[in-house]
Amino acid sequence: MKRIFLSLSAIAILLGGAGCHDSLLNMTPGSSLTTSNFYKTSAEINQAVLGVYSTLQSRKQTDYVLMEAPSDNLYMSTVSPITGSFDVDNLVVNPENVVVANFWDATYSGIFRANQVLLNIDNPKDYTGVAKDQYTGEAKFMRALFYFDLVRVYGGVPLVTTQISITEARNQARATADQIYDQIVADLTDAVAKLPAAMVKGRASKGAATALLGKVYIYRKDYPNAMTYLGKAVTDFGYDLVPNFASLWSPATEDNIETIFQMKYIESTNGQTLSTSFIPNGGVYNIVDRGNETALPSWSLNKLFVAGDKRKANTITDLYVAPTRPNDPPQFYPYVSKYATKHPYNNSGLDLPVIRFADVLLLHAEALYNSNDKDGALKALNRVRQRAFGDASHNYAAADIATPDAFLNKLLLERQLELAYENERWFDLVRTGKFTTVMEQEERLYNDATQTPLVTDLSPKAYMAVFPIPQRQIDQYNKDVLKQNPDYTK
Structure with a gap:
């Protein structure tokens, strides 16, 4: 936590070098920016806002390790170089x-x-x-x-909304999860009021804030408010499912009209x-010459796609490789192919979605059902x-959702x-209380020759709904200030 709470008089402003689109990439290097020469103009505030986005832009590329690998969608490859990822995958995190520590650092850097x-x-x-309101709303x-990411990963965390000294930081206990959610709701409510509806892609808009607020209310099981904000996100901003x-x-x-908020990237530049990450080591023809094969x-997921589901081709590719022995x-x-577009090694220009309309629609269905509107759900x-199959032949009937x-x-x-590999599955299992049963077993590698999967037995426990507070953070606080989550030991 030390580097997060240092005052600006002691460190350079950490803006990073990555903007949200190429016209905004040429920012002043962070090492030359201080309290005496920055935050003086509207243009500099704009640069600082871009610096907030760049934190998520950097972190999001590895979020899958903490948000997908613990679930039944993904498992870490034996050649994965990511330290700590196998423990996350096998639900034996300490x-x-x-991985848990780096996520904390990166996320608090964005808050800073x-x-x-x-x-x-x-x-x-x-x-x-409206520039001042816009920048306020974006921040x-x-x-x-x-x-929202922190409270879902760790539960209650230190709540910092102002500048505090190192001494104050070392004595600041964790806020409760409810207090964190109250702050999230307050921030998003103000963002909804201040943000313009029309924003360039990659920057938060009124629609994005509305959608995220509705999602937060789903996590709080506040279905009346979820109905209000998700309903607005569905009807008021022109979002829709793309046909394909x-x-x-x-x-x-x-x-496109389905992407509500995304992180922008530029091939070979940013x-x-x-x-x-998900491409096999040997690469894939016309995609990339070599891959990292991290996961x-x-x-468990692959078998759920039925014939005719058009999402399968852009989620998992069932690759067959040459045998190691004759005959x-x-x-x-198979490999994850959702992000497998042609690109130079480790330098793809494909944007990564944070909120898209399909997610909002499904959350709205949840709010509707829990508000006794089964037809709407x-x-x-x-x-x-229907978009997945191209027609209504696989639609659910009322009997399918009777209870x-x-x-x-x-x-x-x-x-x-x-939403596979979009960092929703683990949180969905946790927030619905399903993870302790669903994750008792995971079918990972599948033997196509014998038609049998390799089943991995896991031991999910209720306390694993949150990950441990990083020990290296606890060690920076004064004794007994930053409490560990129950049942985690050093």
């Missing part, structure tokens, strides 16, 4: 885990940057139009998003590594289902198929 924007927002005197949106699921995963069509798709059959070796569920358990099972299935 407070020393590097957002706080600096808000603390200095009144400095410039040259704002025009609050991003701070809310970062805290595949077009979501092409740089040529990534700016590219992302995720498109390479592989679980058979052996080819080896079944069914229609929302089937909008996503709350039946509906939840269909909803979670549809979210799993639609």
